Amino acid sequence: MFAAIAGRYDRLNSVLSLGLHHYWRRRTVTASGLRHGAAVLDLCSGTADLALAFARRTGRDGRVVATDFCDAMLVRGRHKAARHRAPIAFALADAQRLPFRDASFDAVSVAFGLRNVDCLATALGEMYRVLRPGGVAVVLEFGQPQGAVFGPLFRFYSRYLLPRIGGWLSGHSEAYAYLPRTAAVFPAGARFKQAMREQSFTDVQARSLTGGVVYIYRADMPEFEDIIYTKADGVATVSMNRPWVLNAFRPRTIDEMLEAFHDAWYDDGIGVVVLTGEKSNFCTGGDQKIRGQGGYNDESGTPRLQVRNLHRTIREIPKPVIAKVDGYSIGGGHVLHVICDLTIASDRAIFGQTGPKVGSFDAGFGAMYLARIVGEKKAREIWYLCDQYSAEEARDMGLVNKVVPREQLDEETALWCRKILAKSPTAIRFMKAGFNADTDHGYGLQALAHGATSLFYTSDEATEGRTAFLEKRQPDFAKYRRTPW
Numbered sequence: 001m002f003a004a005i006a007g008r009y010d011r012l013n014s015v016l017s018l019g020l021h022h023y024w025r026r027r028t029v030t031a032s033g034l035r036h037g038a039a040v041l042d043l044c045s046g047t048a049d050l051a052l053a054f055a056r057r058t059g060r061d062g063r064v065v066a067t068d069f070c071d072a073m074l075v076r077g078r079h080k081a082a083r084h085r086a087p088i089a090f091a092l093a094d095a096q097r098l099p100f101r102d103a104s105f106d107a108v109s110v111a112f113g114l115r116n117v118d119c120l121a122t123a124l125g126e127m128y129r130v131l132r133p134g135g136v137a138v139v140l141e142f143g144q145p146q147g148a149v150f151g152p153l154f155r156f157y158s159r160y161l162l163p164r165i166g167g168w169l170s171g172h173s174e175a176y177a178y179l180p181r182t183a184a185v186f187p188a189g190a191r192f193k194q195a196m197r198e199q200s201f202t203d204v205q206a207r208s209l210t211g212g213v214v215y216i217y218r219a220d221m222p223e224f225e226d227i228i229y230t231k232a233d234g235v236a237t238v239s240m241n242r243p244w245v246l247n248a249f250r251p252r253t254i255d256e257m258l259e260a261f262h263d264a265w266y267d268d269g270i271g272v273v274v275l276t277g278e279k280s281n282f283c284t285g286g287d288q289k290i291r292g293q294g295g296y297n298d299e300s301g302t303p304r305l306q307v308r309n310l311h312r313t314i315r316e317i318p319k320p321v322i323a324k325v326d327g328y329s330i331g332g333g334h335v336l337h338v339i340c341d342l343t344i345a346s347d348r349a350i351f352g353q354t355g356p357k358v359g360s361f362d363a364g365f366g367a368m369y370l371a372r373i374v375g376e377k378k379a380r381e382i383w384y385l386c387d388q389y390s391a392e393e394a395r396d397m398g399l400v401n402k403v404v405p406r407e408q409l410d411e412e413t414a415l416w417c418r419k420i421l422a423k424s425p426t427a428i429r430f431m432k433a434g435f436n437a438d439t440d441h442g443y444g445l446q447a448l449a450h451g452a453t454s455l456f457y458t459s460d461e462a463t464e465g466r467t468a469f470l471e472k473r474q475p476d477f478a479k480y481r482r483t484p485w
């Protein structure tokens with residue numbers, strides 16, 4: 001159908017929109033806020049009008065890639081780009097399976113295309129995937145104008161006049177009956193904003209133009225790569241987002257969590273922080289796959305894990321931190337929930353330490369504060385045996401405040417947040433400081449303990465633990481049992 005109308009597509013766009021489509025596209029480019037030199041991916045480009053508008057904005061140093069699943073449209077776009085000497089690359093591509101690497105564009109745009117895809121969520125997910133952190137998505141799409149006069153007028157135009165004029169000028173009446181049909185059922189406005197939020201876009205905005213005939217949506221790809229950080233109704237949520245390793249963390253993850261916690265600390269609108277993990281797991285501690293000879297390597301290859309600062313920040317932020325735990329809370333991921341003020345767990349949560357199995361330990365708050373919570377004998381059992389404990393067992397030992405069925409975890413956590421937010425923030429702040437005071441002496445111990453862990457990481461014994469995990473075998477520590485110092 002799209003191939004059949006490609007030849008007359010541009011002229012019909014101008015006739016049917018009374019020339020407004022150029023203005024709408026210019027406004028879309030402006031809404032993106034992009035500058036010279038940016039890399040833009042335009043989806044469902046058709047004859048490349050929006051890609052051309054972007055190319056004018058991003059200039060010679062920029063990169064614009066125009067894609068469509070209809071080759072006949074792209075052929076027209078290619079000729080047009082050549083006529084305008086616009087540096088645009090063209091690619092045949094399905095918006096639901098983009099042939100581009102993760103995080104490779106500053107902006108992804110689409111005009112009048114998303115209502116044609118089979119699965120909107122999949123296409124939005126792909127847009128999110130190829131955007132780099134801090135990038136922007138802009139969508140231009142039809143709305144459904146309301147209002148006592150303009151609404152019925154517009155519906156009359158799109159139901160009766162547009163298909164006739166379109167059919168008459170293009171010779172393909174079905175194509176121009178299809179357009180108003182899909183526009184009328186597209187989830188415009190608030191529903192589309194929600195669809196974008198569900199794909200983790202943040203700061204989603206919608207602006208209606210020409211009385212609601214079209215909407216421009218603009219949304220951000222969060223600056224963070226390893227976490228999802230959101231703020232709503234007085235609650236900041238920090239969610240670890242590396243599901244392929246069950247949310248195990250690397251140096252960048254810890255750096256980003258620190259940044260998010262500091263933002264929540266200084267935001268007067270925030271009264272509670274929720275720490276959680278994406279895709280049904282909390283966290284499984286340090287990422288053993290990037291653990292080198294001296295510890296957890298950052299992207300430049302330097303061992304540098306700011307776990308000590310993160311533990312301090314969770315303790316010191318003058319607002320309660322609630323761990324919302326589903327799935328595994330294991331190793332360094334277990335220590336994180338231990339340090340949080342409160343823990344709410346789903347009935348499928350699993351808790352435990354693994355350090356002595358994988359060549360690691362936390363002899364700081366991970367030992368001392370754990371023992372304060374569950375008692376000396378139990379804390380020693382947890383670290384020496386490295387067993388796993390169910391949510392009910394964790395609750396029975398005082399490690400978890402409440403266990404709820406998985407489907408109630410969000411609502412229960414939100415309820416606890418609301419209860420806290422209704423209380424005096426100063427009273428809560430001083431109560432937290434008072435509770436902390438009892439174990440604040442642990443800071444020196446923590447510095448020594450984490451220093452010892454870093455030194456331990458350089459040893460053959462610790463390397464055996466890590467290597468055994470990666471090779472999926474039991475570690476052999478027998479030869480490291482030496483005469484005590």
Ligand SMILES: CC(C)(COP(=O)(O)OP(=O)(O)OC[C@H]1O[C@@H](n2cnc3c(N)ncnc32)[C@H](O)[C@@H]1OP(=O)(O)O)[C@@H](O)C(=O)NCCC(=O)NCCSC(=O)CCC(=O)c1ccccc1C(=O)O
Pocket residue numbers: 244245246248284285286287288289305307328330331332333335354355358360361362363366449450453454469
């Ligand atoms: C959590 C498991 C028990 C889950 O087991 P299972 O259900 O069988 O799933 P798997 O197939 O094992 O996992 C799926 C997939 O994820 C990968 N993965 C899981 N966890 C990690 C991880 N931590 N690092 C890297 N990769 C991980 C796993 O390999 C699979 O991938 P494939 O490619 O498919 O193989 C089990 O997964 C498990 O035991 N995981 C390891 C838990 C662990 O030992 N964590 C590290 C503990 S040490 C630590 O966290 C220190 C860091 C730290 O915080 C610290 C540093 C310095 C001083 C103090 C501290 C401190 O702890 O406070």
